[in-house]
Amino acid sequence: MLWYEKYRPSTLDDYVWTNEDTTVKLEAWIDDPIGHPHLLLVGPTGTGKTTLAKIIRNHLELGNDCKFIPASLRSGVDTIREEIVNFCEAGGFSGLKLIIMDEADRLSRDAQEMMRNVIDRYHEDVRFIFTCNNADKIIAPLQGRMWVIQIEALNEEAFTDRLFDIAISEEINMSTGEAQERLLTIVEQNYPNMRKAISGLQWSASGGELVDATPEGHQAEWEHALIDLWPTFNTAKARALVVSIRPDDFEYAYRVLYENSETLFGDNEAKAVVIIAEHLFRNAHAGLPDITMCACLFKLGNLR
DSSP states (O other), X not given: OOHHHHXXXXXXXXXXXXXXXXXXXXXXXXXXXXXXXXXXXXXXXXXXXXXXXXXXXXXXXXXXXEEEEETTTSOSHHIIIIIIHHHHHSOOXXXXXXXXXXXXXXXXXXXXXXXXXXXXXXXXXXXXXXXXSOGGGSOHHHHTTEEEEEOOOOOXXXXXXXXXXXXXXXXXXXXXXXXXXXXXXXXXXXXXXXHHHHHHHHHHEETTEEOOOOHHHHOOHHHHHHHHTSTTOOHHHHHHHHHHSOGGGHHHHHHHHHHTHHHHHGGGHHHHHHHHHHHHHHHTTOSOHHHHHHHHHHHHHTTO
């Protein structure tokens, strides 16, 4: 089992808070969702926004009256019209419907404009929770209808303590200075992304010990595949690779390409860096970042 799923908090008591005011606000929201605005949870990748949204869902115990939508995969107006509106208008069981729009900063501009009317039309019995990495990509009229909650990363000490506790729970020997140094290396390589750090810890664990924490070992499978794509590039492999990358890891994927540009593209490195930069900029504004990444890979493939 993936450790970051195994150790994902499921209740408010399990969640590691960084701000007491946020705790008080969200507890009040859970007690009376209809009496409060919609929520926009904002913060860096891997800091627990989606986890917190799911915890809120668990506490409300809405069953089929809750809908989870990965906006990074369904970002257009059709999702609003066919999924959200239909869900809002269907009969419910609890007097409240909750819709979680995960990675809502991936919603297209048109979809966000349509959401304004949907939020207003169904305000009496529907509440939305949006999560996003970048609030600047959420239009002001939507933000104005929501409580904007900043989810801050744990400080580095608390981040390290969390990994240490997981290591102890997994019966890893942390009594030696060598093991503790290896844990600190994992922190250094991954902070503040807790999900990635826990994955790194799981990779490093072997026979109750921590093995050398090397950057190569902590790479996700897609990172290896991205490097291996170029000697025998073809579009089918590129498409399959893009599907395997989490939407919130696309920006990091451009970084991986840039850092390996000399090795991968040789004399065409300068052209490759320009292509990477162009598509990284487009990624920041794309409603469908997977298409942008595919376009980047296809264009880089022509350099081989």
